[in-house]
Amino acid sequence: MIYIFDENAGDDVLVLKGELFKYIIKVRRHSEGDMIAFRDEDNIKILHTYKLDSIEPKKAVLSLQDSKELEVKAKKDLHIGWCKIDSKSIEKVLPSLSEIGVNKITFIDCKRSQRNIKLDFKRFDRILHASMQQCGSTQKIEFELCDSLEKFLKQYPNAKVFDFVEKTLDEVENISTVIIGCEGGFSSDEKELLSSQEVFRLDTPMVLRSESAVMAVASKVLL
CATH class of the missing domain: 2.40.240.20 (Hypothetical PUA domain-like; domain 1)
Structure with a gap:
C-alpha cells in the first residue's frame, strides 16, 4: 500500500x-x-x-x-473507446488498466455488445480506489457512456482502431484515443464506418479476447 x-x-x-x-x-x-x-x-x-x-x-x-x-500518473494520456462487454470481465482488468495509466474509458454500445448489460460506475470507482492506493497513482480513470460508434467518432474523430488488419501497432504514431471492439468484433456496417480511421493490429497470430486486447494495447502505448 x-x-x-x-x-x-x-x-x-x-x-x-x-x-x-x-x-x-x-x-x-x-x-x-x-x-x-x-x-x-x-x-x-x-x-x-x-x-x-x-x-x-x-x-x-x-x-x-x-x-x-506529488502527482503520480502516466507520461501520456490514453482514452479507450471500449465496445461494451460483460461487466465482470471489465472489473477484472480495471486495476491493471489503472496501474498502466489509462486515464479515460468510454463504453460504447456496439452492434455485437450485450444490450442488457448495465455498468455500475460506483462499483468501478471502488475498485479503482483500492488499486490506486496499492500502485500509488493519483489519476482515477474517468468513465463515460456512448450509445453508438457513429456518435463516438463524431466526438473523437481522430480515434485509432484496433482490428485484424495488415498494419501493426508499431507502425502507428500519436495514439491518444483508441477503439477496441467487443467479443465477436465489429459488424460489417461498423467496419464500413471505421474504414476512414487509422486501423492497426498487434503483432500476434492469436485471436485476443476484448479485455486482453485492451490490456495489450494499453501496455504497448503507455509503457
Missing part, C-alpha cells in the same frame, strides 16, 4: 478508528513511530506524511509531519 485515502488527510492530527484502524494496525501491523502516507481524494495531488504516535485498543493517533504536491 503506497498511500491511504482519508477525507481528513491534511489535518494536523488524524485519529483512525473502525475498519481503517484494523487495517493499519492488525493487517499492516504498523507500530508507534512508523511513517504512513495519506491522500484526500478531493485534493489528491497532495501527499501527506503522518507519524503514528500512539495505539490504543480501538484507535490510533497520528501527527502530520509533511505535506507536498
Whole structure:
C-alpha cells in the first residue's frame, strides 16, 4: 500500500478508528513511530506524511509531519473507446488498466455488445480506489457512456482502431484515443464506418479476447 485515502488527510492530527484502524494496525501491523502516507481524494495531488504516535485498543493517533504536491500518473494520456462487454470481465482488468495509466474509458454500445448489460460506475470507482492506493497513482480513470460508434467518432474523430488488419501497432504514431471492439468484433456496417480511421493490429497470430486486447494495447502505448 503506497498511500491511504482519508477525507481528513491534511489535518494536523488524524485519529483512525473502525475498519481503517484494523487495517493499519492488525493487517499492516504498523507500530508507534512508523511513517504512513495519506491522500484526500478531493485534493489528491497532495501527499501527506503522518507519524503514528500512539495505539490504543480501538484507535490510533497520528501527527502530520509533511505535506507536498506529488502527482503520480502516466507520461501520456490514453482514452479507450471500449465496445461494451460483460461487466465482470471489465472489473477484472480495471486495476491493471489503472496501474498502466489509462486515464479515460468510454463504453460504447456496439452492434455485437450485450444490450442488457448495465455498468455500475460506483462499483468501478471502488475498485479503482483500492488499486490506486496499492500502485500509488493519483489519476482515477474517468468513465463515460456512448450509445453508438457513429456518435463516438463524431466526438473523437481522430480515434485509432484496433482490428485484424495488415498494419501493426508499431507502425502507428500519436495514439491518444483508441477503439477496441467487443467479443465477436465489429459488424460489417461498423467496419464500413471505421474504414476512414487509422486501423492497426498487434503483432500476434492469436485471436485476443476484448479485455486482453485492451490490456495489450494499453501496455504497448503507455509503457
